[in-house]
Amino acid sequence: MHYQKWKYSKFLFNKxxxxxxxxxxxxxxxxxxxxxxxxxxxWKGYSPTPLLNLNKLNKELNLNNIFYKxxxxxxxxxxxxxxxxxxxVEKISKxxxxxxxSSATAGNHGKSVAWGASRLKLKCKxxxxxYVSQTRINEIEKFGAHVIRVKGSYEDSLxxxxxxxxxxxxxxxxxxxxxxxxxxxxxxxxxxxIMVKEISKQTNQYITHIFLxxxxxxxxxxxxxxxxxxxxxxxxxxxxEPDRADCVxxxxxxxxLKKIRIKKESIMGGMSxxxxxxxxxxxxxxxxxxxxxxxxxxxxxxxxxxxxxKFSKSSIxxxxxxxxxxxxxxxxxxxxxxxxxxxxxxxSNILVIGCEGNADVKLYKxxxxxxxx
Numbered sequence: 001m002h003y004q005k006w007k008y009s010k011f012l013f014n015k016x017x018x019x020x021x022x023x024x025x026x027x028x029x030x031x032x033x034x035x036x037x038x039x040x041x042x043w044k045g046y047s048p049t050p051l052l053n054l055n056k057l058n059k060e061l062n063l064n065n066i067f068y069k070x071x072x073x074x075x076x077x078x079x080x081x082x083x084x085x086x087x088x089v090e091k092i093s094k095x096x097x098x099x100x101x102s103s104a105t106a107g108n109h110g111k112s113v114a115w116g117a118s119r120l121k122l123k124c125k126x127x128x129x130x131y132v133s134q135t136r137i138n139e140i141e142k143f144g145a146h147v148i149r150v151k152g153s154y155e156d157s158l159x160x161x162x163x164x165x166x167x168x169x170x171x172x173x174x175x176x177x178x179x180x181x182x183x184x185x186x187x188x189x190x191x192x193x194i195m196v197k198e199i200s201k202q203t204n205q206y207i208t209h210i211f212l213x214x215x216x217x218x219x220x221x222x223x224x225x226x227x228x229x230x231x232x233x234x235x236x237x238x239x240x241e242p243d244r245a246d247c248v249x250x251x252x253x254x255x256x257l258k259k260i261r262i263k264k265e266s267i268m269g270g271m272s273x274x275x276x277x278x279x280x281x282x283x284x285x286x287x288x289x290x291x292x293x294x295x296x297x298x299x300x301x302x303x304x305x306x307x308x309x310k311f312s313k314s315s316i317x318x319x320x321x322x323x324x325x326x327x328x329x330x331x332x333x334x335x336x337x338x339x340x341x342x343x344x345x346x347x348s349n350i351l352v353i354g355c356e357g358n359a360d361v362k363l364y365k366x367x368x369x370x371x372x373x
């Protein structure tokens with residue numbers, strides 16, 4: 001593959017960067033991280049997901065290692081989200097009564113909540129926007145959840161979920177935190193930190209840079225908290241977003257939470273969010289070194305490259321939201337000035353999160369075909 005012309009859209013260096021373990025583990029308490037691993041590691045079917053090496057790509061880019069955390073193998077849900085929503089459902093189920101759980105989702109989070117509810121025989125209501133594919137809805141419904149489609153965007157589905165949950169006394173299990181809603185999102189993010197716990201045991205290499213995709217910021221914040229808890233040395237944190245939904249970049253630019261307007265949905269649907277979640281904002285506004293936005297242009301090519309062993313000796317099934325770290329890394333490596341600014345060189349050990357497999361089978365096949373053209 002030829003990557004020389006691959007570019008990122010925007011780059012922002014975070015002037016307010018200050019990585020503090022104590023501060024991060026105050027935003028996302030250490031005891032939650034410990035409990036999430038203790039709980040989830042006992043679940044039937046649990047095993048650490050593979051940490052692969054994109055050894056062909058690192059030679060092309062003149063880097064030491066590019067590690068790829070392959071979350072397509074996470075339980076049978078094909079996504080890192082299996083660690084979050086299902087864990088939160090288990091924790092709140094201990095309230096001692098039969099509850100109905102609800103959630104708004106772009107796909108993978110709702111599937112995790114539905115799976116968690118089915119494990120505990122709880123009723124479940126999942127709200128999705130008009131942009132969520134029928135394939136993803138079918139995946140959620142197979143766990144017995146009732147799926148309600150809402151006209152409009154993800155934000156519209158979240159508003160409807162909140163409205164109906166209040167009316168019916170359902171317990172919302174959301175990964176979006178606000179001033180009045182922190183604990184359950186903290187539980188989901190604590191679940192995500194398990195990936196870092198696993199990585200700390202899978203390699204003894206010093207990870208120098210982590211490229212983290214962000215929608216509302218839950219994955220990125222969970223991984224950063226895991227870094228604060230489990231890594232001895234602190235890597236540079238690079239946040240990657242679709243250029244159509246770069247709410248983290250725009251918020252960090254003005255040092256204030258900013259709600260943006262999405263004019264057109266990204267193919268990276270799970271990252272197409274117009275506003276950051278509160279706890280991730282509190283963490284990422286300090287912990288992130290820089291932010292990068294990318295277009296949809298190279299998503300299909302990257303997805304196909306992973307599958308067809310262009311990047312690695314392994315054939316990797318990575319969905320559309322698993323591609324941003326690779327795309328941003330290549331784009332930055334093609335910009336000599338920015339590459340030097342963030343110290344990417346032949347000694348660098350990069351981590352990217354392959355956050356999902358072919359969670360939407362129909363879309364995956366379509367993108368794979370397009371990427372091979």
